Amino acid sequence: METVFNSPNPILFGPGASKATGQKLKEFGCTKVMVVFDPGIKKAGIADKIVEAVKSAGLEVITFGDVQADPPDWSVEQAGNIAIAEKVDGVVGVGGGSSMDTAKGVKLLIANPPPLKQYFGRTGVVTKPSVPLIVIPTTAGTGSECTPGGTITNSELGIKTNISGVGCAVTLGIVDPELTASLPKYVTATTGLDAFCHCFESYTSAMANSISSVLGREGIRLVGKYLVRAYENGSDDMEAREGMQLAATLGGMAMSGAFCHLCHDIGRSLGAKFHVPHGHGCSVTVPQVLQVIAPAQPEKVKYIAECLGAQVPDGATGEEIGQIAYDAAHDLLKKVNLPGMASLGLKKEELLAQVPDEVVMQVEMEIKGFGGIAPPPMPVTKELIADIIVRAYDENNF
Numbered sequence: 001m002e003t004v005f006n007s008p009n010p011i012l013f014g015p016g017a018s019k020a021t022g023q024k025l026k027e028f029g030c031t032k033v034m035v036v037f038d039p040g041i042k043k044a045g046i047a048d049k050i051v052e053a054v055k056s057a058g059l060e061v062i063t064f065g066d067v068q069a070d071p072p073d074w075s076v077e078q079a080g081n082i083a084i085a086e087k088v089d090g091v092v093g094v095g096g097g098s099s100m101d102t103a104k105g106v107k108l109l110i111a112n113p114p115p116l117k118q119y120f121g122r123t124g125v126v127t128k129p130s131v132p133l134i135v136i137p138t139t140a141g142t143g144s145e146c147t148p149g150g151t152i153t154n155s156e157l158g159i160k161t162n163i164s165g166v167g168c169a170v171t172l173g174i175v176d177p178e179l180t181a182s183l184p185k186y187v188t189a190t191t192g193l194d195a196f197c198h199c200f201e202s203y204t205s206a207m208a209n210s211i212s213s214v215l216g217r218e219g220i221r222l223v224g225k226y227l228v229r230a231y232e233n234g235s236d237d238m239e240a241r242e243g244m245q246l247a248a249t250l251g252g253m254a255m256s257g258a259f260c261h262l263c264h265d266i267g268r269s270l271g272a273k274f275h276v277p278h279g280h281g282c283s284v285t286v287p288q289v290l291q292v293i294a295p296a297q298p299e300k301v302k303y304i305a306e307c308l309g310a311q312v313p314d315g316a317t318g319e320e321i322g323q324i325a326y327d328a329a330h331d332l333l334k335k336v337n338l339p340g341m342a343s344l345g346l347k348k349e350e351l352l353a354q355v356p357d358e359v360v361m362q363v364e365m366e367i368k369g370f371g372g373i374a375p376p377p378m379p380v381t382k383e384l385i386a387d388i389i390v391r392a393y394d395e396n397n398f
């Protein structure tokens, strides 16, 4: 089967790598850059470190420190207008997915006039090349440092959509595990599970290809080895932090062409309508999704279960593998204390009234957009999604 694999941008990876931010911008010919982050990154002292690294290379810096969660188009346009008025010739996004996606939007608007909404959509939107962009993740999760687009909230329709193309392409990702050393436990858990979802969903996708599968497999192995250690030991276990950063970057690459499926389809709906943070919304259904896809992808789910520490007997059926993977994933969520949907205040009836319809609609759009194929490895019905949600709601309470 023919699939698409987009080679990602260069990545500078390693402890302390973010200290080279200014030098790299200088090599790209930048003289005045905008550094984009949110108030939490400022409070953690990370924004100041990056600004200092840029200034020390002799560049002028302006900052946009008001990034919104799930960045709405108006907020990205606000930052873009400042960047245009200040005539910056480079952009740096430092933080989680929202900061990096806002920075991608700013880059796009510098060369492509507002409003941003005219560039929404996965395919067919042509954008012009723009100024250099460096993105620096401070969580080990999104993989946004190596994905060729960003997620933006369409404030008019209240849905998440995306921008893509050369206008917002990353020039260089800088992945510095030291920046994740002091991540709070909840953020370590939810972003780490987001990375796990990128790896296992793309690995089991009906659109997986041989390159994405290699990357996904290694990411899954790293999450199995390091997520609980990073969660439990924090800054005392930098080997685990580095392992999780590598898993997140590999997950970002693995998604390219193969895409994510059910956990992300459900998670996107939980985020847009119920304001559940992305990583949390994507990971609350992991055990049930692994169980449901196992009969379609028994060998791959067997590998995933083994990476999570399970023993799978030879000759196990798809259903048996699904049960073993379910138990292993359930145990993982428990170890990182992932709050269940009930404890988030979500009502089962409200979820069932919205999420199954939206997921089925999403899959139908994918089938149309990808010429008859979609990432989920088996047929998706409203009943299937409703069953996953009810079971996850009732069973994943820790």
Ligand SMILES: [Fe+2]
Pocket: 142, 194, 197, 198, 264, 278, 282
């Ligand atoms: Fe994700």
